[in-house]
Amino acid sequence: MTSKTGPKGLSRRQLLLRASAAGASFVIGSGFIAAKDAAWASETAALKPETFATLVQMARDIYPHDRIGDEFYVIAVKGYDDPASAEDIEAGIEALDAAARGKGHASYLDTGWERDRVDILRGMEESAFFQTIRGGLVTGLYNQKAVWPVFGYEGESYSKGGYIDRGFDDINWI
Amino acid sequence: MSAPFDLNDDTVVVIIGTGAGGGVLANELAQKGVSVVALEAGGRYLPDDYINDEWDSFGQLAWTDPRTTSGDWRVAKDFSGLPAWIVKAVGGTTIHWAGASLRFQEHEWKAKTAYGDVLGANLLDWPIDAAEMAPWYDLAEDKLKVTRTGGRDGLPGNNNFKVFEAGAKALGYEEVHTGRMAINSAEYDDRLPCQQTGFCFQGCKWGAKWSAAYTDIPRGEATGNLEVRDNSHVARILHDDSGKVTGVEYFDKDGNLQLQKARIVCVAGNSFESPRLLLNSASPMFPDGLANSSGQVGRNYMRHMTGSVYAVFDKPVRMWRGTTMAGIVQDEARHDPSRGFVGGFELETLSLGLPFMAAFLDPGAWGREFTSALDEYENMAGLWIVGEDMPQETNRVTLNHDVKDRWGLPVANVNFSDHPNDRAMRDYAYRKGAEIYDAVGATRTFPTPPYPSTHNLGTNRMSEKARDGVVNKWGQTHDIANLFISDGSQFTTGAAENPTLTIVALAIRQADHIARQMSSGEL
Secondary structure, three states: OOOOEOHHHOEHHHHHHHHHHHOHHHOOOOOOOOOOOOHHHHHOOOOOHHHHHHHHHHHHHHOOOOOOOHHHHHHHHHHHOOHHHHHHHHHHHHHHHHHHHHOOOOOOOOOOOHHHHHHHHHOOOOOHHHHHHHHHHHHHOOOOHHHHHHHOOOOOOHHHOOOOOOOOOOOOOO | OOOOOOOOOOOOEEEEOOOOOHHHHHHHHHHOOOOEEEEOOOEOOOHHHOOOOHHHHHHHHEOOOOOEEEOOOOHHHHOOOOOEOOEOEOOHHHOOOOOEOOOOOHHHHHHHHHHOOOOOOOOOOOOOOHHHHHHHHHHHHHHHOOOOOOOOOOOOOOHHHHHHHHHHHHOOOOOEEOOOEOEOOOOEOOEOOOOOOOOHHHOOOOOOEOOHHHOHHHHHHHOOOEEEEOOOEEEEEEEOOOOOEEEEEEEOOOOOEEEEEOOEEEEOOHHHHHHHHHHHOOOOOOOOOOOOOOOOOOOOOEOOEEEEEEEEOOOOOOOOOOOOOOOEEOHHHOOOHHHOOOOOEEEEEOOOOHHHHHHHOOOOOOOHHHHHHHOOHHHEEEEEEEEOOOOOOOOEEEEEEEEEOOOOOEEEEEEOOOOHHHHHHHHHHHHHHHHHHHOOOOOEEEEEOOOOEOOOEOOOOEOOOHHHOOEOOOOEEOOOOOEEEOOHHHOOOOOOOOOHHHHHHHHHHHHHHHHHHHHHOOO
């Protein structure tokens, strides 16, 4: 698989859109999205690429899980890359960057330490923008079935016959 | 006559709601040969339909019609439009409930006598007692096939229970076991034994847990005496010039307003919708709403003193495997004011899946204090606290005329603030819950705030005297002889126990009373 196209020759952006509709599993293993070059940020539909990159960083700073890759945060906020919400998101991120500049940083993304970024977020946590992003992440991030294994959560069990023969009482350290 | 019944048939008993109260009442009356039309606001879902996925199941089953909230409870801030986590479906919240089936303790029927005057609390003794209710509890336990009653075995304990049990015993607790549960420990009543699947809150796909949806409702229908109309939202109860109720207006599945005549009307829409319906039925004769001469309709809303304690260990627990409510400590359920509060509480294991843990562990929280807790999800154990809360007149359901539902009806506003006794009990229970887990090596514990309420009680309470409440000892309204309340809203006080078994026992008893009064011509 190349970094330019995924299965069936779909573009990254088409893949992303499909992935954000279907959940993360479609993306896992395709390689391109987890790449360190943040290629996903340059393929936005309605938001400026740097706005989307800032939004993804903001999402990670709100709910930081070091064992969860960027792709899950991308999927969690990809829905905002839409003409209907773009204006609000651009304004919110601009306010975030302004707050960063107010604390002597070039921008939110250029604020190197998480503790400094969190300090910026604390200053705006009552805002509608922050609460919208945070509230959306509760389902947008944690309801992705593909992230559940990172937490050990096993999800649906009925089709496997429950746990009656699969360790409902297998604890051995108590 | 047999089902289906005509809209103009004024010989039928109309029951509004089909959960633990209405669903059981409907079947019990149908078994006695009484013609029943049950109107259910929600749709019909059976075990094959239930979904092992927290948010998808919530979307399928939960009551999400608009409601508003006020008061100092944290739910009003974090879940302002969702004061309750209850079900809108045939079978009601018996699809969602955990299955804990406990009788009230003797003193809890007489809370005012037992606890004395509590400043700010509107305590009252029930007009019935433990001896009166014992035979009805026997019938309820047999109907639900409750474990550890009637010679039935208890359920096996899962991992979450093993941690809980070891900690509780290390603290010296003695009444520690896997509960009295309406979840089959063996095959009974054409229901399978528990397969330890988890997802009890999402509807039991095996049917191992009792729910009216696939027991009482179809059995009542099989008699030919019960017609259940789903997706039927009742707007108003009608009455004649003599003050007797004569029928109900409801919006059917196509949104058309219908009028079903009735000989008797029984309201069982849970503790928000039941008072809302009485208030929305106000008329020139009853300007404050039906059955409200006492002014108590909607008041004394109780939700149990609740909270959770989750704990992290240095090894995996995998608490989500198996029965969600897998065990109980009952030692703290006693009334012992030396602890700094009246009444008592139960401690019951509980687990949430990762999606709901993220939503409910500490609503609104973010950053590493929060996410480092979720990172340890696999190593978590959890328990739920359920204790008696104080009835207060100002904790109440009122109509919010500024917010209308899809039919243009004013929605319920739910105002709730903790009583100081509730706070004292919760703080004590949080400490005890943490001690249980600390005793077996917890590295971190979380005193988790109450979820949107599942135990909604008291807004049409039972009283000996008409001035003190809404219904008499049979759930019959003091003001209108052929209008009954058949759900948890008739609770005078909440006791420490999960309420479903008591709602079922009261419904069986009420069916007996209604059938006798119909036979004798009193109704």
